[in-house]
Amino acid sequence: xIKFCTHCGANVSFExxxxxxxxxxxxxxxxxxxxxxxxxxxxxxxxxxxRILLCRRAIEPRLGYWTxxxxxxxxxxxxxxAATRETFEEAGADIIVDAPFAMVSIAHIxxxxxxxxxxxxxxxxAAGDESLEVGLMLPEDIPWKDMAxxxxxxxxxxxxxxxxxxxxxxxESALGPLGKTL
Amino acid sequence: xIKFCTHCGANVSFExxxxxxxxxxxxxxxxxxxxxxxxxxxxxxxxxxxRILLCRRAIEPRLGYWTxxxxxxxxxxxxxxAATRETFEEAGADIIVDAPFAMVSIAHIxxxxxxxxxxxxxxxxAAGDESLEVGLMLPEDIPWKDMAxxxxxxxxxxxxxxxxxxxxxxxESALGPLGKTL
Numbered sequence: 001x002i003k004f005c006t007h008c009g010a011n012v013s014f015e016x017x018x019x020x021x022x023x024x025x026x027x028x029x030x031x032x033x034x035x036x037x038x039x040x041x042x043x044x045x046x047x048x049x050x051r052i053l054l055c056r057r058a059i060e061p062r063l064g065y066w067t068x069x070x071x072x073x074x075x076x077x078x079x080x081x082a083a084t085r086e087t088f089e090e091a092g093a094d095i096i097v098d099a100p101f102a103m104v105s106i107a108h109i110x111x112x113x114x115x116x117x118x119x120x121x122x123x124x125x126a127a128g129d130e131s132l133e134v135g136l137m138l139p140e141d142i143p144w145k146d147m148a149x150x151x152x153x154x155x156x157x158x159x160x161x162x163x164x165x166x167x168x169x170x171x172e173s174a175l176g177p178l179g180k181t182l
Numbered sequence: 183x184i185k186f187c188t189h190c191g192a193n194v195s196f197e198x199x200x201x202x203x204x205x206x207x208x209x210x211x212x213x214x215x216x217x218x219x220x221x222x223x224x225x226x227x228x229x230x231x232x233r234i235l236l237c238r239r240a241i242e243p244r245l246g247y248w249t250x251x252x253x254x255x256x257x258x259x260x261x262x263x264a265a266t267r268e269t270f271e272e273a274g275a276d277i278i279v280d281a282p283f284a285m286v287s288i289a290h291i292x293x294x295x296x297x298x299x300x301x302x303x304x305x306x307x308a309a310g311d312e313s314l315e316v317g318l319m320l321p322e323d324i325p326w327k328d329m330a331x332x333x334x335x336x337x338x339x340x341x342x343x344x345x346x347x348x349x350x351x352x353x354e355s356a357l358g359p360l361g362k363t364l
Contacts, residue, residue, distance in 0.1 A: 002188040008185075009193075
């Protein structure tokens with residue numbers, strides 16, 4: 001929540017600027033407009049032979065649950081670089097990124113989740129600071145009931161479907177609040 | 183540039199928070215960390231019969247140059263909704279979104295450009311506040327030398343290539359600073 005101006009420290013108001021259509025936090029003193037936009041969370045379905053790299057989260061939200069390596073994209077990097085960095089940070093694995101695979105809009109939390117598909121450069125992997133453990137799992141061993149995020153479940157389902165058909169596409173979808181159909 | 187804390191109005195320092203890897207603007211008083219992340223610019227290649235909807239910009243940057251309808255994604259919407267909204271705002275056209283088509287990372291300006299492909303629901307179109315004029319252009323009439331942004335040129339090139347092959351894919355790429363190869 002923005003209460004003070006990042007430029008001058010004065011109070012902001014929440015109003016629609018001239019020529020705009022949506023309310024923004026506008027500085028009452030210097031006029032600076034604070035735009036807020038959705039964030040990209042970028043990750044990867046990384047394979048080694050017929051196994052998939054999964055991480056068990058050591059941090060909230062969803063501590064203790066399983067996820068694909070993924071995290072907030074940083075300024076100054078490409079989406080593919082973000083996927084590579086996050087996979088190294090969370091799972092200690094060097095990957096070769098193959099292609100974008102799934103994109104999930106989650107409007108109610110102002111996020112877009114983007115997953116690449118790729119391969120481990122070697123079998124090396126190890127839990128990073130944000131993971132309790134990491135594992136290369138066979139599809140039949142994926143802990144579906146203990147997944148951290150619906151976007152990850154959705155991505156893994158599409159991945160296994162495409163894998164079984166021998167042909168990978170790019171999958172777009174959207175998720176609404178839990179308990180509501182979109 | 184963040185100088186003051188959005189939560190308490192105190193001065194911020196630029197330092198690496200404990201457990202983090204990158205410097206952030208951290209409040210010296212309340213400790214609030216101000217994360218800054220890349221923004222998504224979302225637009226559409228919208229077709230009507232064999233013509234493509236283009237806009238000539240009425241605003242900086244690149245005032246007077248041609249572009250696809252596109253703009254910053256807003257909180258609370260999906261990527262497809264952003265493409266639809268921007269096309270209506272800038273070109274007065276209702277579109278049917280078909281699929282994500284091109285994604286371009288532009289790391290040096292902290293942006294990801296995402297273009298859908300779609301179709302106009304009717305031939306209706308009209309310049310919005312941010313456009314000097316809009317037009318449905320035949321491929322041979324596209325003003326390649328007067329395009330506003332390289333990501334738009336890249337997207338249109340891929341679109342026409344895919345169109346000529348009768349098969350649309352999803353295209354990922356990255357652009358570096360002008361004059362530098364990536």
